[in-house]
Amino acid sequence: ILYPYQRDxxxxxxxxxxxLPANQAATPDSFDPAANLSVAISDAEGKFSLLNVGSLLRLxxxxxxxxxxxxxxxxxxxxGKCTITFDADGIPEAVAVxxxxxxxxxxxxxxxxxxxxxxxxxxxxxxxxxxxxxIEFYRKDAxxxxxxxxxxxxxxxxxxxxxxxxxxxxCGRVVTIGGEYILKYEYFKMxxxxxxxxxxxxxxx
Numbered sequence: 001i002l003y004p005y006q007r008d009x010x011x012x013x014x015x016x017x018x019x020l021p022a023n024q025a026a027t028p029d030s031f032d033p034a035a036n037l038s039v040a041i042s043d044a045e046g047k048f049s050l051l052n053v054g055s056l057l058r059l060x061x062x063x064x065x066x067x068x069x070x071x072x073x074x075x076x077x078x079x080g081k082c083t084i085t086f087d088a089d090g091i092p093e094a095v096a097v098x099x100x101x102x103x104x105x106x107x108x109x110x111x112x113x114x115x116x117x118x119x120x121x122x123x124x125x126x127x128x129x130x131x132x133x134x135i136e137f138y139r140k141d142a143x144x145x146x147x148x149x150x151x152x153x154x155x156x157x158x159x160x161x162x163x164x165x166x167x168x169x170x171c172g173r174v175v176t177i178g179g180e181y182i183l184k185y186e187y188f189k190m191x192x193x194x195x196x197x198x199x200x201x202x203x204x205x
Contacts, residue, residue, distance in 0.1 A: 015083055
């Protein structure tokens with residue numbers, strides 16, 4: 001079983017082929033429901049439990065943005081096509097299919113307008129990021145209508161980060177001081193998201 005349903009997903013010899021979307025709809029205090037993949041295999045009695053495939057990255061802003069882009073500095077694959085297998089205990093493992101996977105994820109508005117101020121989660125493939133991540137924040141240019149980068153996380157997360165299956169990391173938030181965008185690394189309490197099972201998020205540090 002693969003959830004949510006994907007029309008182009010396949011299952012062959014116990015191996016799923018699926019897509020973790022590279023474009024995800026910003027969902028306040030949650031994740032794009034189409035992006036947080038779950039899978040299950042049934043036991044001898046036909047019972048099953050859905051288990052998360054990916055990991056989550058949490059971020060927060062107090063301003064509106066037109067889009068937010070998460071990039072792997074070392075270009076490790078964090079979204080796109082993947083294969084999903086199961087170990088002897090029925091725990092899923094997702095591996096990116098290099099030719100059809102990508103090293104960045106774009107969080108876009110779920111409707112018209114911008115991504116409103118608030119907290120959001122980005123789903124990504126479990127992976128050790130050898131040189132970390134850069135998160136870019138964009139506003140729409142009033143004169144051209146084009147998305148223009150206004151700030152990013154710089155070197156803050158350019159270090160080895162490990163994203164575990166059914167876990168995640170909780171990063172800082174973007175604020176404005178004196179009209180300038182800055183990243184204020186006010187860490188949040190450890191949080192737990194029901195969809196991520198029993199694993200609380202770790203601080204992105």
